[in-house]
Amino acid sequence: MNENTIDTTDRISMLPDFILHHILSYLQKDIKTRVRMSVLSKRWFTLTASFPILYFHFYRAWFRQMSRKYDYKYIREMFYKYVDHTVSRFCDRNISAHTLNISADIMNLEQKELFGRYLDLFLGKGLHVMDIRFGHDPEYLSMFRLSNTLLSASSLISLTLYKCELPSSLIGGVVKFKSLKLLSLAKLPIEEGAIEYLTKSSPVLEEIFLKCCYGFKTFCVKRHNLQKVEIYHGIRLERIDVDAPNLSYFLLESNKEKAPSLFMGSCKKLTTFCYSRIAGGCPFSFIDSKLGKRLTRRDAASSKKMNENTIDTTDRISMLPDFILHYILSYLQKDIKTRVRMSVLSKRWFTLTASFPILYFHFYRAWFRQMSRKYDYKYIREMFYKYVDHTVSRFCEQNISAHTLNISGDIMNLEQKELFGRCLDLVLGKGLQVMDIRFGHDPEYLSMFRLSNTLLSASSLTSLTLYKCELPSSLIGGVVKFKSLKLLSLAKLPIEEGVIEYLTKSSPVLEEIFLKCCYGFKTFCVKRHHNLQKVEIYRGIRLERIDVDAPNLSYFLLESDKDKAPSLFMGSCKKLTTFCYSGFPLKRLNDFLSNFPFIENLYLDLSSHINNLKLSNQFLTTLRLNSCDLKEFDLCLCTPSLLLFEYCDFFSGSCVVSLLRKDSSLLNGCMKWVTAGPLDILQFQKLRQFLEKNSIFKLLKFEDIIDVEVLKLIQFPPYELEHVELDCIFEIPVYAPLLDVVLCCCRPRSLTLELDNYTDIGDVVEYTYEKLLQQEDEGQTNIYFSKDEQHFSDLNSLLKTPFHPSSCKITFIKEEVGLSNLSVMTEVHKVTSTLEKWILCLAFWRSRCNI
Structure with missing residues (x-):
């Protein structure tokens, strides 16, 4: 990779903890990403464990993300385990907590005690911001009551409670809310006199928010520096007595038929007064225009002053180097809306998004999926093409190299064909490294998109993926300079005879080839290629001859849907470790497999039965055999390292390569049997004979249907x-x-x-x-x-x-x-x-x- 494009050094982990914690604060609701980050390295494990903002929202962060895949009960169990694990990890650290935000339903006494213990632990950690919202079923469980530990939380700046009872010894106890500036209470019982006692014990309190609280009729504040009071509907007050000379904002919603008595004579600096009597309706809003402007300025200043004491809002993200910000932007490839919003934040962000070297244009994944509910298909398509043209033009004005170009869309007319062709040529001239092009078209009205000859001189390309795109017309006979190409993937496109051989010859460091549903050729030929390591040829390609001369080839997969097996010439591939074949049985299969002394994984999915198979290999660990009748099949194994042998008596038609992965938890001798129908006596007898002949199997797994009554008739000893x-x-x-x-x-x-x-x-x-x-x-x-x-x-x-x-x-x-x-x-x-x-x-x- 060129040094002028993207440096892959992990400089993110080198940043100070406070910057990384600031970045993590944007992932509060994305639990999956947070968990993934914790296993990146020891550094990130420690960072996530010491993150001082603890966010546990069951519905917002857990149920919303996991409800499509798991049931409610399982999600709730995983949520409580995550809370327990995260709290335990954090409390093991000798650090202070900043924010604790919990929102969940309490279902039983055990969970009640669990959350009570957690709250006490965090209150002892110098907590600044506490937001607790608990739900419960009042028929089976009483409301959660906070312990008396809360009363001595002198470091608290903000306290928000929803459906949580205040400590029992609040009135008369020693309350030390020396730093509290915001108090918000909703849907909970409050004793008479509790508000006066709380405000008296909170000398720097600036804001009070009350909603749907009950149990008291008098709101009383004496000789206080309070600046803002909001009392919403659901509180049936009879008397309001406020002695706060600096009070500037007061809002009251009353749903009583009789207005409460108001005593606020000392509030000389009051600038905003809102009062409404609600009878099941919604709250009103009336503010004079001049007063509203003044209020906005004062509220902004008050909010800024409060945030300075809680979370530092300095935009340190924009101070980071470009390569770090580009790395962060790489996670927003599919989120076009967010990318566009970020580009208008400032001139700095406008330049950053314009110089981002990964150009991602997916019509269906990124555009249609996000905008189809609001706009019609035609409008979204027009906006997509304008965005592609605008983004490529902005990028090409920058004096930088491109790293990735990923385009997927439908071409509807010649104008769009020319647009994409022009964009590809511009980006290819920018030292492009990864190119992934997928175009759809209607063959009745438009021919397939053909790549220009500019592609042949793209010497910086390391990965080339093409789907429904014709290769350049002057490919054979032209000068091809794929000096850096390592991955070549072609699907659903025409390939002339000899093109594969010419491409591999022009790509000296090529390591992987992927072909699927390509047509126009019958021979796959690779000559004297010492770097090729992996070849995958999937169905839809009707090959007659495969000739591979690649000494370092380790993985070969072939799916053939012809009635006749292709001729395979791979004698020089002595380092082959994985061979997968699906189709008509190969000629002289035993002789062919003997060419690969180091093979470890063998997959044979045969469309018709074979009579015998003899394998003698000390390295073979995984063997899967499909569509062989075990009653008439002679299998001879001399494989001392075999871990897994999977037998299926039907033809699947595809190579399930995931089954060939090693399982280090197994010792030698595991056999898995998959049958299309019930296991009969003859099959079981053949299986017993096979097990006795191949005594290495200690572990046996049956899958699919077992006829219980039939197996009871078997006279074999256990x-x-x-x-x-x-x-x-x-x-x-x-x-x-x-x-x-x-x-x-x-x-x-x-x-x-x-x-x-x-x-x-x-x-x-x-x-x-x-x-x-x-x-x-x-x-x-x-x-x-x-x-x-x-x-x-x-x-x-x-x-x-x-x-x-x-x-x-x-x-x-x-x-x-x-x-x-x-x-x-x-x-x-x-x-x-x-x-x-x-x-x-x-x-x-x-x-x-x-x-």
């Missing part, structure tokens, strides 16, 4: 296994026959039950215990238990412990009589600690099980 794990989602009437089948087929040394949302856990545990004992010699075997990292020596002690109904994990461990308790518990610990390494998962899905 297969000896180290461990069985059952993910139970059934009640006892369904669970019992399933367990019978499992123990009929297998004889495990240990068994784990994962019980979710069970009402009769005790019955399940007793039934399983009895069935496990029946497998062993009576009196020769004991069974010990482990539940949620706790160990038990007998069944009664286990049943006496409480079970969590939503999630419970219990392990049964068989042990021969005669071993000491110490050795037994040691073995229990070994089994439970390596549970994910020694597992037989028999996953029974209720919706797919024939019981």
Whole structure:
């Protein structure tokens, strides 16, 4: 990457804590981003833990973001866990808290105590701003009451309470609100005389806000420096007595039929007085124009004075270097509205947005998705093209290099074709590094967009992605200077014969090639390319010959939808570690695979059956085989490092590469069986023969449908296994026959039950215990238990412990009589600690099980 474009050094983490905390303050409601940032490094983990603004809003920050994916109960549980974790991390630091903002529903006494403990912890941390809003069901739970710790919070500047009772010893107790400037109370009970006592104990109080409070009839303030009072509807006052010489703003909304008595003779500096009697309507607003201007100026000065004591509003963001601000702007690629708003903040931001080297123009993702509710399609499209033209023109006026150009849109006429062509040529002349172009068009009225020959001389390009764009007309025979190109991705476009070979020859450092649904050629040829590492060819390309000479190639994927397999010549690719193929069986498959001695992941998805497959490889760790009839198929494996073998008896038609990722939690010998229909006797017999022939498998997982009645007819003795794990989602009437089948087929040394949302856990545990004992010699075997990292020596002690109904994990461990308790518990610990390494998962899905 050129030094003149974007320096990838992480200078953000080098900034002082107070600047990073200021940046984090803009992410208060974005919990997902905050959590992601905490795992970036130890530096960011410490920063997020020491962030002095703690924001816990259940509905604004959690339910709004997660409600589409998770249910209400799960989101609430995760919210309380997050609050507990964040508070614990913060309180471990020797720092002061600035702001605590909590808004949530309290459902039970446990949550009440939890929040009470948190508030006391933060009040002892020199808290400045406290905003607490709790909801509750008055039929089942009383209102949350704040503890007396609040009364000694001398550092508090702002206090906002909603549906929270004030401390019981407020009147008569020692209140030390020495710094309090703002007091806001809503929907809570207030004792008679509490307002007078609070204002007397808060000598620098400037503003009071009351709404829908009850329990008192008199609002009294004596000899105070108060400047602003707002009393909204819902408070049935009879008398208001205010002795505040500096009071400038007073608002009262009364919903009583009789007006309250007002005594405000000492408020000589009052500039704004608002009074309204509301009978179920909305509040009024009347202010004289001259008075309104004066009020606005005074309110602004008062607000600025208050903020100086709470949060520093200095715009330090604009003081940062351009490369840091460009890095921040990179997170706003899809948010066009925010980008445009930022450009008009100041001349500084106007220049910054104009010089931003990442040009992102996605019509559907960024424009239509945001504006379709307000404007019609035609208007949005016109605005999109104007924005592209304006942004590219502004950028090209700057003496800087471009890094990324990402355009996706529909071309409707020749004028738009010329516009995009002109923009591409301008940006390519700016030292572009990443180019991603995706154009749609109507083939009945318009030909496909063709890239100009300017592309061929783009020597700075490192990544080129094209979708429905014709390559330059003078590609073959022209001078191509892709000296820096590392990634080439082409989809749904015509490619002439020989173009792939010419492109790879002109791109000496090319590492990855991605092709999908391209047409016009039958041969994929790469000659003597020492840097190519990855090739992916997806369906829609009807190749007849693939010739790859790339010694460092490590990953090859091919999806063929022809009736005949292509000819593959890849003998020089000795370092190939992953091979994925989907389509008609390759000729001489065994001989072909023997060319790759270091292969680790093998995926074969075959459209017709093959008779045999022999694999001998000491490095192979993952094998997936589709569409082979195990009844007629001879599979011979000599693979000592094999971790996972997945067998499917049907053709899927695609290469699911995610299944080839290594799982370090597994030891050697895991087999997964996926069938299209119920598992019959012949299949199971063939499976048993295969397992006995390949004794490396210690771990077996069935997926899809198991015919319980058929399996009960099998006369094979139970297969000896180290461990069985059952993910139970059934009640006892369904669970019992399933367990019978499992123990009929297998004889495990240990068994784990994962019980979710069970009402009769005790019955399940007793039934399983009895069935496990029946497998062993009576009196020769004991069974010990482990539940949620706790160990038990007998069944009664286990049943006496409480079970969590939503999630419970219990392990049964068989042990021969005669071993000491110490050795037994040691073995229990070994089994439970390596549970994910020694597992037989028999996953029974209720919706797919024939019981």
